Amino acid sequence: MKALLKKLSTTQRFWSITGSSALLASIISLSVGMRQSIWFDEAYSLLVARQSPTEIVRLAGLDTHPPLYYLLLHGWGSIFHWDVFWLRLLSVIALAASIVVMGILLKRLFGARVAAVAILVVALSPLLLRYGFEIRMYSLASLIGVTATYAMVRANEHHASRRWWIIYAVLVAVGMYTLYYLALLWVAHAVWLLMRAIRSRKRYEAWYRWPWLWAFGGAVALFLPWLPTFLRQTTNGALAPIGQPMTADTVLGVASFNLLYQPLWQLDMIHSILYLMALVAAIFAVSYAWRHATRQQRSSLLLLVAYIGVPIGVLVVVSFARSMYVERYLSHVAIGLMALVGISLGLWLASRSRQALLGAGVIILALLVGCAHLVTTGNYNFQRMSRPDVKGISEVATSTCRDKGAIVAADPYVAIELMAYASSTCPIYFYSDSAYLGGGYAPLNGSPNQLTSKQVDLPYERLYYVYYDTPQLALHGEPRGTIDSDNLHVTIYR
Structure with missing residues (x-):
């Protein structure tokens, strides 16, 4: 017993x-x-x-x-x-x-x-x-x-x-x-x-x-x-x-x-x-x-x-x-x-x-x-040597974007990250000169929001350019400031 x-x-x-x-x-x-x-x-x-x-x-x-x-x-x-x-x-x-x-x-x-x-x-x-x-x-x-x-x-x-x-x-x-x-x-x-x-x-x-x-x-x-x-x-x-x-x-x-x-x-x-x-x-x-x-x-x-x-x-x-x-x-x-x-x-x-x-x-x-x-x-990315903060950057853009602004992502990678948080009232454009997007970018293939020129001129009062490291695109308008989060940045154009 x-x-x-x-x-x-x-x-x-x-x-x-x-x-x-x-x-x-x-x-x-x-x-x-x-x-x-x-x-x-x-x-x-x-x-x-x-x-x-x-x-x-x-x-x-x-x-x-x-x-x-x-x-x-x-x-x-x-x-x-x-x-x-x-x-x-x-x-x-x-x-x-x-x-x-x-x-x-x-x-x-x-x-x-x-x-x-x-x-x-x-x-x-x-x-x-x-x-x-x-x-x-x-x-x-x-x-x-x-x-x-x-x-x-x-x-x-x-x-x-x-x-x-x-x-x-x-x-x-x-x-x-x-x-x-x-x-x-x-x-x-x-x-x-x-x-x-x-x-x-x-x-x-x-x-x-x-x-x-x-x-x-x-x-x-x-x-x-x-x-x-x-x-x-x-x-x-x-x-x-x-x-x-x-x-x-x-x-x-x-x-x-x-x-x-x-x-x-x-x-x-x-x-x-x-x-x-x-x-x-x-x-x-x-x-x-x-x-x-x-x-x-x-x-x-x-x-x-x-x-x-x-x-x-x-x-x-x-x-x-x-x-x-x-x-x-x-x-x-x-x-x-x-x-x-x-x-x-x-x-x-x-x-x-x-x-x-x-x-x-x-x-x-x-x-x-x-x-x-x-x-x-946290979820530090040891391959890209950075800590993700797209949430904070996205909040900066979407909080004032409304119907008069748009987000411009430096590439499909940034665009997909932003889509996890961005508001439906704030459209997301992205740059890529590829005629076909496959692999992890396949969901964006054929998107009407794809930009194929680095000279960006969109009909919005404000543009929020989101990019990693250094900017590669030339946006129409005057830059009004940049907010940094590790190696992710957003520059506001008006």
Whole structure:
């Protein structure tokens, strides 16, 4: 009876910690997100999602991402009138669900006590919190990935029914309709499943009898309708040249983003010392966990290693042909890295050693510093080296624009950002000398508001010229002043 009560007590504590961690992560992520301006990628999501479902599918095919998230956002935004709070909440809900499902997965693999420690670490990951409020598909992809992992684990258990493989196949296909980079996680799953098959008695079976191969085959079949579009997307040139090669520097940068939410080049001396201490502590924790784990636990640890390690390894290989790494493109597998660190800490702390307590303290301190840095940094764009503030600039223009003024955007990029906030009574013109606008600019293709000359003369009393860095257009009228926000500016002409 005592053992039963103890088990129930441990389970209850696990659920309390998991629920509280998911709630805390949601509150932090949403509160940070609501203080941020929408930036281009999010504005593009809104611009596409406001179209009809048929047009959403067409526009997605011209860009670099699949259509499922935009279709989901279309329905969600229509219900909640495109209010920014609710738009961000959709991603935050996916973040909270990801944490809960990961907790359930870790509990099944390692037990409630160790899983409770791990989920605290997961919930404090600043990279997860950062993309938890983004009006993009990354948080949803994280949820799909961890849910598919849970289904795969259940399907691998003894006497598991085929329905888990069916669920897994559907989730893999749904993931590919959400974010192509989820394929990196599916490769990780395949590597882990192959290792298990080789180590088990199933290695004597014909490979075509392995159920997971049939599950992947089913997922491919479900993805076939979109496959021709995907193949066209790989050569349409819509992917922005922002990727980095996966070098030793960027691999270490993956850890710095997950711990401190800072790239390596931005770390000062104090943060560098904290980063190195946390990294060493994490390595010690993983090493201890591996050495003291049971055979079953080692298999589960390998799954978490594959969760983050295989995607990085694939990107290293791909980097020989094309640079494809951007921190947000790995945000959906970051939860696996933090789960690995958290589980290793939990197993290490079970030894009750001072070294384990010190290591846990260093890692938690690093995560708290990372969360604090996220609060101050917000959605800083590390590719453009700027903090988005199109909201403030748009408010300056639309507050006095009314029917006698118009906004002139320096290019389609700026125009799409402005469209997230601009009033319908203040028209937005934009400059581009391209006869065809594709990729992320496809929604503006054929727009009557496109300007093809740098000499701009429009029949309005006031023009608000919005641009990044330095002005390139010559507007008719006298400039009456410029308002600056980081490297985004608005010059008022009358």
